[in-house]
Amino acid sequence: MASYTKTNIFYISVGFWLSLGVESYDDWSSHTLTVQTGGSVTIPCYYDKKYTQQKKYWYSQIEKTYKNTSEENLSIIDHPDQSLFTVTMRNLQNKHTGYYYCVVETGEQPSKKTIYETYLKIQSAPDVSVVNSSVSGHEGGDISVQCLYSSEYQNKLKQWCRYKDQSCYTVGRNDTSQNSSVQISDDDGRRSFTVRMTGLRLTDSGWYWCSAGDALSPVHLTVTEAGVESYDDWSNNVLTVQTGGSVTIPCYYDKKYTQQKKYWFSEIDKSNTYTNTTEQNLSVIDHPDQSLFTVTMRNLQNKHNGKYYCALETGEQPSTKTMYETYLKIQSAPDVSVVSSSVSGHEGGDISLQCFYSSGYKNKLKQWCRYKDQSCYTVRRTDTSQISSVQISDDDGGRSFTVRMTGLRLTDSGWYCCSVGDLQVPVQLTVTEPKRAFTTIPAATPSPTEADIHTTQQSANRNPTSVNKIIYTMTTDSRPETHKHDVILVMCLPAMLVLLLLVTLVAIVTWRLRKKPERGQNKEEEHFNSAVMPCKNQMTSSSPADVTSSASVDDSSVIYSSVITFHKASSSSVNREADVIYSSVKQTPKAVSS
Template sequence: MRAAITITFFFTLCLMSVFYRVKGDPVLVLNSSQSSQSSEEKFNLTDREKDHFTVTIRNISAEERGVYLCGVERDGSDDRPSKTSITHITFIKEIELNVSSQISSVQVEAYISKAVFITCKFPQEFIENKKFIQKDSSEKIPVDEQNRWVRHDKVLMYDDTSEGVLKVFIRDLTAADEGTYRCGVNTADDHLFTEITLKINQADHFHASNESAAVIGERVKLSCSYPEKHETIKHICKENNEKICQSISSSEKQRFEFSDSTAGVFTASISNVSLRDAGVYWCGAETRDTYLTSVSLTNNHQLTLTMIRREGDSVEIKCPYDENHTKEIKHLCKGKCFTPDAQNIIRSDEDYVKNPKISVKDDTALNLFTVTMTDLRAEDAGKYWCAVKDAFNLPIELMIITKDAVTHEASVGGSASISCKHIRNQAQRLFCRRDQLNICVRDGVHVSSNNRTNGRFSLTEETSAGVFTVKISNLRAEDSGKYWCAEESSGSLIFTEVQLHVTGEMTTSDTKRETSPEKEKPGFFCQLPEA
């Protein structure tokens, strides 16, 4: 980009104005008698005022870098010197002109309270050079270290020498973050930069933060919002330990699929979910320029993992930790560690012989703390937290299916009454139909303590007897399938499986059995074990 610069110098004597450019040898001179007034000249000296003169340099380029001197030329009198006068020059001011080379200029839009991720690309020959960020006219913020994240107030920067880029991440955006930024690299002469105009949109119409749970080995879908008004690339990234949202690695991307749901909303699906997928994900839109890529992050998901086991099974809970915590004591707790209601399961320095059902392994080479629990019981259901000092992993939810599965047969057109015995009076009672238990509870609930009637399904409670009963009326052939009666308390979910078979047309005797009190079927029980 070429521009013009105007420099104004003040003096008190009405003498010949002189502007010097010092660039090696010789000294280049421009004075008011030699200056052309043509606007096409490279240098234009205007000396029309009593106490100052102005020099304009057009089409600025790197060649105009250097030291300039301004002064007045005189021959000892107060008059302007003549062509034959013997003169001398009094210097008034010295100025060093730095000319920066702008690579490109890009506008980036982001949203209040959200985050933005910017990647600046530089020519290959400057990969090892020091990078910087500069906002408006403030001082440069240097990136003093390479290949690691460096924080300056809210701005986090990463000088990636392997890719020759500078990464910039700003979260929790406010109106004060709006402005013009320079994303630059220092060169031998001066520096190169990309100018970024960051606009912070005040209206936040995107979905709030969401919590999602996924069953290990299954698929999970995350609903994401993005700006509609631009042609953008759908983007998802995952927070690291420093809460910086980084792109999904190429080896993992093959498990991610994107599909449009409605205008401004897309779905990101993760297949074959594993322990490494737990974490906080940000969705948004990516826009690309030749030298800059920006990602406007608009909403996030906290993805926790669910493990489903039956009574008597075993489970391994793996807890990765930072290498700085290798020598620290690791904890596994039921409930968030170090809180009054948390139950300590085991510590890395404890002898697990105290409880033969629990064993522990701390692999310092892999930075992985693993707890194995055997012979599971219903009361083992709940959320488990791994912790090292004040650092926590996201909880892992353990759901338990009781041993006592129930099978029941009924006829089309009739009704079925399903009685479920619960353990705790304060628990939430649920009845649902889905193969995946976590989806059954969150998205497939037919009736619950909070929603007792739903179409042909109704729920009644007998608190004193510790039983809740679900009635399904006007049975259809398609009602055949797997159901679950469940109890939830403080994140602890216990299930009993129910298989319902609906067969044939209802006969006269079926009608009498269903409506006659003395001949009515007693139903069947989803009995949850006592605590």
């Protein structure tokens, strides 16, 4: 720095802190940001509120240029609500090593003011780095950040510092200040130190850095209200998409903004696309029931590389709010990708997802993150939380890692992302209720439910023995295959009973038809016996002609009787002349009264 003559007034903020253990760092010119070759970094530039409306620049000592717009590998974003602007540099190479400055226009003399300067050092193995450059926690909760350093920095001073007020916390000291409790422990053997912040407050949100000696690495901390989701920016993420492909980006918002206008902002053409708009290669759809809107971009080409934002109109001050920002990187062979950007499973079931990465990201941190609450799960850790069990295993040889979620819940539905380093790929997970073939006997429950008992009781009146067998089977065997047979038996039982009833009816009708002729014959015999009078003497039958020829017989000694015979197939009209038989009975003379 001694060989460099500054042409601008350099701004140094000097603070005096009364809180025990909080130090003020008043010389930022000796700091060096170390970044891995091919990687990226986001640098925060805080400014005084009086410069909110003024132009801001990123000045490169290498190119001697001032820039305040976004390019393919550079994004400069102002955040007036936080009194800072961020500079994100991507795909960094050795040629980018050098000095850089954050500058604002003052509107007075001098016309420009340097608010921050740093030296950027690109290394294949950075002297200082962090496992994750973006962390989040809830109010009252805790966060941990792991900072790594090279062997030559083993004996250097290790610190955790805040950009906004330049306050620093040192290894081996437990400090409690307005920024919660901070504990820093050094692990010499692994060449890393861990920062732990407990009792988080909303005011702790902001930019920090891990430092060892004069080398540092930036970290962004987001603290949200307990139980309330945060939609603040993941400012250091890049979405990778294949050339000619498509991507869907979820934009979550607070429920209080349900009725407000939402839009997708492109830093490239400075255009706003409001929700419920569908164009040839762009769709912006609001889902108020889920408190999010989705942006789908299709047929992406190199010209679409750039910064994009999910924003909404608040109806208050400030009038607009950015919920999410990302850099879209179009590649013929994406550095990070997934086989399918949409997966689904049943409640209580499992899903697996394979995430691929290029060789340059082999040693980067692999994570499975949820957009809604920005919670992340890391490779080689098995986490059990409110979104079920998550297991992540890395296959270095295949350059992929697999995410497995077990014991799925309906609340697990939503948007996630595969993350490798600062690269991400969105994935939508849909969890549905399990399909059940029968409502009376749930397939997942081996023991009979109340509905099963009710159905069985109704069947018991018809076939008690069969029902008892079925109940015995259901209550003593919980194996899936046996249970399926029970279900089949219960379904077949009504059909068997109906068939049995039909057979019984046929038997009864047949029996009645066979008994009818016998009853008719019995009736004929009874009628004949009642019609013929008993006599003691032998009867002599004769035809009508004989009766006529025997007219000489005394009438007093003759008794006439008629015998009627019934025929089975007789009609209603009977030929009575043919059916009458005349007979004469000779009776022993008795005294007859006159």
